[in-house]
Amino acid sequence: MDDFVYAEVDPAELAEYREQVQTWMGENMPRRDRDNPWHPTRDDDEQSSRNRELQRRLFDGGYAAVCYPLKYGGQSLTIAHQRIIDEVSMGFDMPLLFSVPTLSICGPTILEYGTEQQKQRYIPAWIRGDELWVQFMSEPSGGSDMAGALTRADRDGDAFVINGSKIWSTFAQRSDYALMLARTNWEVPKHRGLTMFIVPIRHQGIEIHPIKMVDGTDEFCQEYFNDVIIPAGNVVGEVDDGWSVASRLLFHERAAVGNASPYTQGRHRGRSASGLADLVAAARRRSADEQGRLRQQIGRVVAMRQLEPLLSARVVRGIEEGRLAAPAGSLVRLFHGLAQMERQTAAFEIRGDSALVWKPGDTSGGYGVEYVQRQQACIGGGTTEMARNIISERILGMPRESAADRDLPFNQVPRRG
Ligand SMILES: Cc1cc2nc3c(=O)[nH]c(=O)nc-3n(C[C@H](O)[C@H](O)[C@H](O)COP(=O)(O)OP(=O)(O)OC[C@H]3O[C@@H](n4cnc5c(N)ncnc54)[C@H](O)[C@@H]3O)c2cc1C
Incomplete structure (x- = not known):
């Protein structure tokens, strides 16, 4: 992996970069529809072609996959530059389909293990928005x-x-x-x-x-x-x-899922990630005897929301400086799954009936759908149970889980059928 990704950058240079990104995004990327960010019957084909088009716009502007090497179509910039793009782009539509897994999981795996011919053939095509993986x-x-x-x-x-x-x-x-x-x-x-x-x-x-x-x-x-x-x-x-x-692909996947990868572009923002003020306002509309419980629930969401980026930054820095081993990526993966579950559960429970039954066109139903899907965050990118196994065995040094098939030739492993 190239060293430039984690290099220190002069804060003045970063401030100037932020201004450039803000100006460019304002002029070139479509704004997110804040009133209706959730489309229950979104057309997946349309979503795919729109992502390709948005990726191409980022590429033309010089803001696509900025941590990738210049020679493959990136900008050879640092994770600090990418974080600025992530923050500024929160208010805009971003080609998130390219972010995970193409650019942040398949991408670094090819960068590390691909032949030069494979890198030259495939990486520029992702960054231009031509090919999705x-x-x-x-x-x-x-x-x-x-x-x-x-x-x-x-x-x-x-x-x-x-x-x-x-x-x-x-x-x-x-x-x-x-x-x-x-x-x-x-x-x-x-x-x-x-x-x-x-x-x-x-x-x-x-x-x-x-x-x-x-x-x-x-x-x-x-x-x-x-x-x-x-x-x-x-x-x-x-x-x-x-x-x-x-193994390296899984490392990059845990980093991407835990928001610790330099190669993700933009952030997913479901309805439950919407402002704290919305959540508090919804809680205030509930009965007086529920207020104490809801306050605690919101407190947990706030605490996790503040801890998540700090944990992620600490782990990224620890791995980069060699103080933490690569499996430490499982810490951010585990935390992200738990925080997401907490957020989506709170957003649903606090909104009560309106998230359970809603009229067509009423966007509060999005909280209900997110609640039904909430376990995704603990399964996709490797389950949180597997993350706990990795943390216990490879970070805390606890005994390895027994596996009868580990040392047997695969064709001698008993299996059904
Ligand atoms: C949003 C999302 C996106 C995904 N995208 C992709 C994709 O693009 N490509 C792809 O290949 N896959 C993808 N997956 C699949 C995902 O990687 C698997 O669902 C996940 O690895 C778990 O595998 P499984 O569902 O077969 O469950 P299983 O492996 O059958 O596990 C079932 C349950 O047993 C637990 N378990 C299993 N083994 C152990 C153990 N040793 N110790 C403790 N608990 C254990 C698991 O944690 C789980 O709770 C995606 C999943 C989701 C939710």
């Missing part, structure tokens, strides 16, 4: 045990033939490429027989099935691979060493 990691047999992947890639001359299935891939049907983990060697223990591939999504043998969500959208997909032929040049890292690549 997705991760094909989770499988129907389970996402937490990523090293237990059953999707197979069998060598055939200069290519691999892929068969199997992946699931919970965000926006796969509207993406162009995927990073995919598949098993290339069944005769070694599970972590040693995996390979990471770049897979073009609209490709012979790949079937994509959208999964209908509780809010009517189809954000997730399941994919089926039937004799999909992928050239060996699409391997990222070394054949059978995909776990090293996947």
Whole structure:
């Protein structure tokens, strides 16, 4: 990873940069509709094309993926510059589909493990808004045990033939490429027989099935691979060493999910992230005997909201200076999941019936939908239970969880069917 990302910057230079970003955003990016930021039946195709267009605008202005190296289309700037863009862009529509996973998870993985040819081919295309990526990691047999992947890639001359299935891939049907983990060697223990591939999504043998969500959208997909032929040049890292690549991908994913990545662009702001004043006003409308309980609930939300960026900055700095090991990213991932749950639960409970039953066009229903989806924050990007495992084993030094399959050749691991 390039050192410039974490370099110290003169505060005067940053102040000037903030002014430039404010002026440019005001003139070039559409403002967020504050009265109606929640669209329950948003059209996902429209969202995808709009994200591509907004990413292109950022690129043309010189504000896309600013922590990426100049030679691949970034600006070789620092995380402090990116944070300024994140703060200023809160009031504007941003191409968040490009932020995660394309630029912040797949991107740094390719920067670290990709060949020069892969970097030159793919990175500028993300930054210009031409190509959207997705991760094909989770499988129907389970996402937490990523090293237990059953999707197979069998060598055939200069290519691999892929068969199997992946699931919970965000926006796969509207993406162009995927990073995919598949098993290339069944005769070694599970972590040693995996390979990471770049897979073009609209490709012979790949079937994509959208999964209908509780809010009517189809954000997730399941994919089926039937004799999909992928050239060996699409391997990222070394054949059978995909776990090293996947481990770094997971590191970048935890950082992105915990708002600690230099490669995210803009921040997600659901309804429950809206102003504290709204929450307090809603609480005041509730009965007098509920006020004490609601005050405590709001207090917890405020405390977590203030702690989250401080924790994230401390962990980022600790990892960068070598005081904390890379698994410390799990601290911010865990905290983010818990804080998000707390926010969405409070926003729903404080609004009471209006978040439960609402008339068409009444935006308070958004709090109800966010409440139903609230566990996403504790599952996507690796579950909070897995984050707790990592913290206990790899930061606190507690004994490792027992795993009967860890040292067995994968083809000898007993499994159903
Ligand atoms: C918003 C969102 C976006 C996502 N996007 C993608 C994507 O783009 N690509 C992709 O590949 N996947 C994606 N996922 C899937 C996600 O990575 C998986 O859901 C997650 O890793 C958990 O896997 P699972 O759902 O199969 O649950 P399982 O792994 O089956 O786990 C079930 C439960 O058991 C717990 N558990 C499992 N093992 C342990 C253990 N050893 N110790 C303690 N508890 C354990 C888990 O924490 C969980 O509560 C996304 C998920 C969400 C919610």
